[in-house]
Amino acid sequence: MSNASSPLAARSADSGHTEAKKRDLRVGMVAGEPSGDLLAARIIQGLRQGSPGMQVEGIGGPEMAAQQFHQHYPMDALTVFGYVEALKRIPGLVSTYLGMRNHYLRQRPDVFVGIDAPDFNLRLEHRLRQAGVPTVHFVGPSIWAWRYERIHKIREAVSHMLVLFPFETEIYEKEGIPVTYVGHPLAANIPLQPDKADARRRLGLPESGRILGVLPGSRSSEVKMLSPRFLQAVQILQDQDPDLTILVPMVNPKRRQEFEEALAQHPVRNLHLVDANTAGIREPDSEGVVRPPAWTVMEASDAVLVASGTASLETALYKRPMVISYVLSPMMERIIRWKSGQDKPYVPWVGLPNVLARDFVVPELLQEDAQPQKLAQACWKALSDQDYVAHIEQVFTAMHLTLRRDTPALAADVILKMARG
Structure with missing residues (x-):
């Protein structure tokens, strides 16, 4: 006993x-x-x-x-x-x-x-x-x-x-x-009604025109695995909309260096790297919250291509349609399966917005499905299908109220x- x-x-x-x-x-x-x-x-x-x-x-x-x-x-x-x-x-x-x-x-x-x-x-x-x-x-x-x-x-x-x-x-x-x-504390920190126009002004961008936020993760392994795929998807999207603007938040100088190495291999137009200075965020707000650059990117964007994780929930709280993606190296796949004793999760969803909705509200393109063409196709729907965007906003607003x-x-x-x- x-x-x-x-x-x-x-x-x-x-x-x-x-x-x-x-x-x-x-x-x-x-x-x-x-x-x-x-x-x-x-x-x-x-x-x-x-x-x-x-x-x-x-x-x-x-x-x-x-x-x-x-x-x-x-x-x-x-x-x-x-x-x-x-x-x-x-x-x-x-x-x-x-x-x-x-x-x-x-x-x-x-x-x-x-x-x-x-x-x-x-x-x-x-x-x-x-x-x-x-x-x-x-x-x-x-x-x-x-x-x-x-x-x-x-x-x-x-x-x-x-x-x-x-x-x-x-x-x-x-x-x-x-x-x-x-x-969830994020639901109290993120505004119920995001202000896209104000976020774009803070970034010095015009209010009109499509903007895609690209978030390839905050860890070195994520940035290295996802950035090339995401950038190739952007290249395809810019063939469809040559004026498409890309925003990429930077969590620290090391991740910036790794992303810029991928960008040199897969160059795209109209791409802006956003850090705390360019986002105009240096001090805590009235609630004591220091808003990360990724939040400004989400608020300013029409849609987001995002690595699975907390960032996908943040994107949902900003009411933005998104495409969730993730790629594990073969070694990491083996480690996770060994540690968990499972071949796959118990639930069919990986992204937190889908887990909360208990449905595939937004697409998840993982592992072999994380191909540039598939990513671009899903992102284009999120950027251009207004009925779909309106539905996503309704679902995510209800989700925000539940978590707040x-x-x-x-x-x-x-x-x-x-x-x-």
């Missing part, structure tokens, strides 16, 4: 909860990505409204630090891109895990909150829950697509799940795991209840 279910642990936990009501609460928190850092910072604000003297400590980034978060390790300690880099960084990740685990066991928080980073956080949550610490996990792993068997680890590790998508609640309720749907919740306040309410017992 684990410590979490023993009478001694239960009495200790009850005593701890009673004490928590008399003193300032202590919250452990770990976020491993910039998006999680921003979300955690807002949750901390909500937590302190309910408990002004609360202490929050763990692993986080600059947004959390600005909220008087005590950082034991920088967020970069957990940021890993790809399996190869993860293998190289195993010693550092193990050291970080042991450091946080031992600290929290010595000075137990009233509640621990893991934000995304499931490989790290679920392991830490399991150990802390065994020791009688309530655990909350925010952003459920995509068990609905890959590796459903992780539900057993989640059941053992997590006292309460906070999920981004409404369909996830049914999964956890069926498995007997307490769960709350809190909405006061995420930080809903999350903070659950966390405070867990901390107070």
Whole structure:
């Protein structure tokens, strides 16, 4: 029997909860990505409204630090891109895990909150829950697509799940795991009614004329695999519309260099690279959000050719028709199949907009289907078929309204209840 279910642990936990009501609460928190850092910072604000003297400590980034978060390790300690880099960084990740685990066991928080980073956080949550610490996990792993068997680890590790998508609640309720749907923070950050004309003005572009946003991903492997295909598709499209303008957001100088290498091999006309300076975005807006260049590209575009991932959801929130594409190298395909034990996802959709709609609302051209001619054909429909565009806008507006919740306040309410017992 684990410590979490023993009478001694239960009495200790009850005593701890009673004490928590008399003193300032202590919250452990770990976020491993910039998006999680921003979300955690807002949750901390909500937590302190309910408990002004609360202490929050763990692993986080600059947004959390600005909220008087005590950082034991920088967020970069957990940021890993790809399996190869993860293998190289195993010693550092193990050291970080042991450091946080031992600290929290010595000075137990009233509640621990893991934000995304499931490989790290679920392991830490399991150990802390065994020791009688309530655990909350925010952003459920995509068990609905890959590796459903992780539900057993989640059941053992997590006292309460906070999920981004409404369909996830049914999964956890069926498995007997307490769960709350809190909405997706992007839905609150992205305007319900995007302003295409204003976005084009900010980029110094005319209001008229077709514009295609091209987003070949934010990782090196994505840019190298997708950029040549996307650019060849653009060449075909510009044969149909010689005035077609192309916007490509740049996440950092390294990705820009890699994209420009592909562009030298597959040149196109009227192409603009958009970074934070050209997008006119240097400071947080009134909501404290620094809008990435990709958002300006989405808002200014008539349609978007996008790598599968969070960018496809962002594009949907901007109500833009899109073509989703992705290509894995043969080695990465083998690794994913080996790690998951699956040949394909449990659901027939890959793009988040289609997963949420439970339908192929927008085309997905993956692997061998990610051919320039097919990509161009699908993009041309998104650029030219006005009835189709109007339908997409209706579907994505309804989706936006469903996802739009006061995420930080809903999350903070659950966390405070867990901390107070």
